[in-house]
Amino acid sequence: xxxxxxTTAIYQRLNKVKVLVITxxxxxxxxxxxxxxxxxVTYTSRATVFPLTSGNDNNGSSSTLSALLGxxxxxxxxxxxxxxxxxxxxxxxxxxxxxxxxxxxxxxxTIAELLINDINNHRGMFEEKIKMPPNQYALITxxxxxxxxxxxxxxxxxxxxxxxxxGRSPQLVRTITYGFINKISMFYIxxxxxxxxxxxxxxxxxVDSLRAVMNSKDNQLIEIDKKTLxxxxxxxEFRVPTENLIADKQMIRQQYAxxxxxxxxxxxxxxxxxxxxxxxxxxxxxxxxxNKSAVLYGVIGLLAGxxxxxxxxxxxxxxxxxxxxxxxAIFGSxxxxxxxxxxxxxxxxx
Numbered sequence: 001x002x003x004x005x006x007t008t009a010i011y012q013r014l015n016k017v018k019v020l021v022i023t024x025x026x027x028x029x030x031x032x033x034x035x036x037x038x039x040x041v042t043y044t045s046r047a048t049v050f051p052l053t054s055g056n057d058n059n060g061s062s063s064t065l066s067a068l069l070g071x072x073x074x075x076x077x078x079x080x081x082x083x084x085x086x087x088x089x090x091x092x093x094x095x096x097x098x099x100x101x102x103x104x105x106x107x108x109x110t111i112a113e114l115l116i117n118d119i120n121n122h123r124g125m126f127e128e129k130i131k132m133p134p135n136q137y138a139l140i141t142x143x144x145x146x147x148x149x150x151x152x153x154x155x156x157x158x159x160x161x162x163x164x165x166x167g168r169s170p171q172l173v174r175t176i177t178y179g180f181i182n183k184i185s186m187f188y189i190x191x192x193x194x195x196x197x198x199x200x201x202x203x204x205x206x207v208d209s210l211r212a213v214m215n216s217k218d219n220q221l222i223e224i225d226k227k228t229l230x231x232x233x234x235x236x237e238f239r240v241p242t243e244n245l246i247a248d249k250q251m252i253r254q255q256y257a258x259x260x261x262x263x264x265x266x267x268x269x270x271x272x273x274x275x276x277x278x279x280x281x282x283x284x285x286x287x288x289x290x291n292k293s294a295v296l297y298g299v300i301g302l303l304a305g306x307x308x309x310x311x312x313x314x315x316x317x318x319x320x321x322x323x324x325x326x327x328x329a330i331f332g333s334x335x336x337x338x339x340x341x342x343x344x345x346x347x348x349x350x
Contacts, residue, residue, distance in 0.1 A: 025303075029299070032300055036292040036293060036294040038127065040122045040124050044288040046162065046163075048162050049163070085184070089151065089180060096141065099112040099143035113132075114175075115143050115146055118168050152164040170287055173283070193270060196269040202266075203263035206259040206262070207260055210252055214253065220245055221245050
């Protein structure tokens, strides 16, 4: 069987089943068009954040994000509190706090309510309309799960935190991304403030306690002075207690001075706990838009249907031709004559 005969056989075979091939190809094209139609247009924002630190807070070998995330572990906030910043961004607590944010520019509705409205207004062809949950807790919980599907957080090669969110509305995408940045920043600030506040309260209680002890020693010295008004104070029974009280008071005074210094240091740290995260790349338009073209998917489905269906109907002829050529290559043209005749008869019958 020659190549010309093979081509003729394939043509004759396809000519007989052309209606079926075209029908399958059209069905495939329609299926791909419906698939493209059920996928809504999505917008993806991208925000890059880094810490605001002074030069003394950062040595030459540490990266910018390490000042915020910790000097040893590049994904933890500080040495005081080791918090994985990516897990913080993707945590349920952060997501639900973002879902509970109210947007004054959109009727003072929560992001959870806006998310339901956004999905219902931009749902695909076969998507069902989402019903409003029965209570606020269920609404926030549902929105937190939806935010998890759209959020991506990672640390890039420059050791900066990159937040991306994908949604169906550019306005809501912007609001949600800023919400995540704000919650991450506030969590870190509150964490620093809580530690500083506890240090300040402890130092204050220590100062008050030492002051009370010093007053108690003063009162004891006054009482001893009253008792020794007309006595010889050089006697050991009067001099030793007085010296011990003075020594104790001196030691307590040193502790008191150190406690006051610690109190002032804690107060300074409490006042210094200011926002440390700065947005480098703001989540503003233009966004990355993903829109599945129905025309493109329809053409792909049509071509794929034509090719696959055609191959299905002519695969038998091609396999017999390949078998004939294989026998000819091994046994010679004479030995494969019968096989070639059989293939030709089969092609003619088809």
